[in-house]
Structure formats: structure tokens, C-alpha cells
Amino acid sequence: MCKKISEATPRDSVRGRVSAAVTLRHFLLAAMTWGVLLAAGTAHATISCSVSGNGFTSVYDPISTVPNDNVSSVTINCSRASGDPTTTTYSLASTNGLYPQGQNNRARYSTSNYLKYDIYKDASYSSRWGPSGSAPFTGTLNFGSGTSASLTLPYYNRVSAQQSAVAADYTDTMTTTLTYSVTSGVNATATPATMPVIITTNPQCQFSTPPGTMSFSYTSFQTTAATGSSQFATRCTSGLPYTMSLGATSGTLLGLAYSLSLSAAGGTGTGAAQTYSVNGSIAANQVGVCATSACTAAAPQTLTISY
Known part of the structure; x- marks a missing residue:
């Protein structure tokens, strides 16, 4: 009897180990199934958005008295799966460019030559478009029943x-950053879009203050010359050399010979007004021609800037 009992014990132990191994395999299979289901739930939301824009180019006249304004646009494109939300909220921000100064954007030609420009969200140029947290475009993009949607936003540039x-x-270079909602409480950020800015300045000159009338008062046979002067101002692109000339440097009025000259033959533009004068004289001891006690006469003259 003792031998039978001792032979039965090892077989029972083997059965116990096999049963435990089977239970362990079922546990591992259940754990693997749970992991796959969890991953599938996380990957469900598939709303994806991108942003693009061409920046802007402008030809700028630095002597004009009005701002240089133009309009450009930026586009948001989004897609979704059929089970995703039908709307996404967005926030589209813009940097102040590579060379900002305070709130102003600046385009650069060299380390000492910049042009200030600003970007606005509205055609009245009252609401700036700026970085996130200050003045981004915000809104909601509606897919409706479709799986894709796009929105083009105009923006306004002023130099x-x-x-x-x-x-x-x-x-x-401006950079725009788009943040959009994927699901409730979950946001994503699209790849930033870079938009080039090119402002071309052409050489320009103008009379910011034109010359006025030069007047002489002369009495026949007077022993001293009569002189007169008229000031004017030019405004030319910085660094631009220019010359000035009169259409005539002499003439005759009422039988009196007069001469004209400029205070300078030219200059180099500074972007600011530069003042000069036209000077004139009537030599002494001239008789003149006048049938009454007093006579007047006038003649137009031409002043030209060349650059």
C-alpha cells in the first residue's frame, strides 16, 4: 500500500504543472488582445490640416506721400475620416519676420538699410496680424458631410x-503657424509655412517744394543791381545722385536783361527734403522799356531734376 501511494504523488504533480502552464498562456493572450484594442482606439482621430501662402511683393516709391498698400492671402486645407468630428477650430499666427523692430516688421537690404512694413487682418488696416497669443486669425472650419475643407484668408500689407x-x-520672411483641434480638448500643430516678402524700391526724385515766383523791383538807370531768390526743395531716394538745370539762365523783360543761377548743380538723395534756391539779378544802369509810370512783365522758366 505504501508503494502505491508514493507512485501516485508524482503523476498528480505533473498534471498540476501542465494545468498552470495552460492558464498562463490564456492570460498572455488576453493581455495581447487588450493592447491591440487600446492602440486602435488611440489612432481613431485623423483630422489633419496644413497651411500655405505666397507672401507678397511690392514696388515702393519712397517719395510718395501715401502708404504702399496691397493684399495677399493664406490658405488652410484640412481633411478628416468619416467618423471624425465635422468641425475643427483653428488659430493661425504670424511672426513679425526676421528683422522686427517693436511691433513693426522690417524688410532688409543691408545691415543699415531697412523698410518698415506691417501686416493686418482687415482692409481698414486697424487690426494687426501677429504672433500666437496676441493677434492670430481664429475661427471654425466646417466639413459639413464631406471629408475635406479649405479656407482662404486675405491679409493686408502696408509699407x-x-x-x-x-x-x-x-x-x-514671414512664418505662419496653424494650431487646430483634432478632438475635444486635443489640438495639433501643422508644419509652419514660410512666406517670402520682397519690396523693390526704384530710384525716384521729386520737387517736394516747387520754386515760387521770383520778383524784381527795378528803376531805370539805377546804380545797383536788383536781386531776387526763390527757394525749392527736392526729395530723392537715399544714395541716388542727381543733377539740376534751368531751361534758360538769362532773358529779357521790359527791355531789362536778367540772369538766373542755381545754388547747387545737384546732390545725392537722403530720402529727406533737401533745400536749394534759384537766384537772379538785373544788372545796374539799364534803361528798360515802359510807356507809363510803372510796368510789369513775367516769363515762365523750367527747372529740371535728372537722375
Whole structure:
């Protein structure tokens, strides 16, 4: 009897180990199934958005008294799976470019030559478009029953008037960042879009103050010359050399010979007004022609800037 009992014990032990191994395999299989289901739930939301824009180019006249304004646009494109939300909220921010100064964007030609420009969200140029947290575009994009949607947002560029500038291409790069909702409480950020800015300044000159009338008072046979002067001002692109000339440097009125000259033959533009004068004289001891006690006469003259 003792031998039978001792032979039965090892067989029972083997059965116990086999049963335990089977139970362990079932546990591992259950754990693997749970892991696959969890991963599938996390990957369900598939809303994806991108942003693109072309930046803007502008030809700037630095001597104009009005700002240089133009409009450009940026586009948001989004897609979703059929089971995803039908709307996504967005926030589209813009940097102040590579060379900002305070709130102003600046395009650069060289380390000492910049042009200020600003970006606005509205055609009245009252609401700036700026970085996240200050002045981004915000809103909701609606897919409706579709799986894709897009939105084009215009933005408005202003280069302020009468900045000192050389004739050159001024460049900058704006960067826009799009943040959008994927599901409730979950946001994603699209790859930032870079948009080039090119502001071309052409050489320009103008009379910011034109010359006025030069008047002489002369009495026949007077022993001293009569003189007169009229001031004017030019405004030319910075660094731009220019010359000035009169259509005539002499003439005759009422039988009196007169001469004209300029205070300078030319200059180099600074972007600001530069003042000169036209000077004139009537030599002494001239008789003149006048049948009454007093006579008047006038003649137009031409002043030209060449650059």
C-alpha cells in the first residue's frame, strides 16, 4: 500500500504543472488582445490640416506721400475620416519676420538699410496680424458631410510712406503657424509655412517744394543791381545722385536783361527734403522799356531734376 501511494504523488504533480502552464498562456493572450484594442482606439482621430501662402511683393516709391498698400492671402486645407468630428477650430499666427523692430516688421537690404512694413487682418488696416497669443486669425472650419475643407484668408500689407530707402530689393520672411483641434480638448500643430516678402524700391526724385515766383523791383538807370531768390526743395531716394538745370539762365523783360543761377548743380538723395534756391539779378544802369509810370512783365522758366 505504501508503494502505491508514493507512485501516485508524482503523476498528480505533473498534471498540476501542465494545468498552470495552460492558464498562463490564456492570460498572455488576453493581455495581447487588450493592447491591440487600446492602440486602435488611440489612432481613431485623423483630422489633419496644413497651411500655405505666397507672401507678397511690392514696388515702393519712397517719395510718395501715401502708404504702399496691397493684399495677399493664406490658405488652410484640412481633411478628416468619416467618423471624425465635422468641425475643427483653428488659430493661425504670424511672426513679425526676421528683422522686427517693436511691433513693426522690417524688410532688409543691408545691415543699415531697412523698410518698415506691417501686416493686418482687415482692409481698414486697424487690426494687426501677429504672433500666437496676441493677434492670430481664429475661427471654425466646417466639413459639413464631406471629408475635406479649405479656407482662404486675405491679409493686408502696408509699407508706410516716405521712408528713407536706397534703390534695391528689400527682403524678409514671414512664418505662419496653424494650431487646430483634432478632438475635444486635443489640438495639433501643422508644419509652419514660410512666406517670402520682397519690396523693390526704384530710384525716384521729386520737387517736394516747387520754386515760387521770383520778383524784381527795378528803376531805370539805377546804380545797383536788383536781386531776387526763390527757394525749392527736392526729395530723392537715399544714395541716388542727381543733377539740376534751368531751361534758360538769362532773358529779357521790359527791355531789362536778367540772369538766373542755381545754388547747387545737384546732390545725392537722403530720402529727406533737401533745400536749394534759384537766384537772379538785373544788372545796374539799364534803361528798360515802359510807356507809363510803372510796368510789369513775367516769363515762365523750367527747372529740371535728372537722375
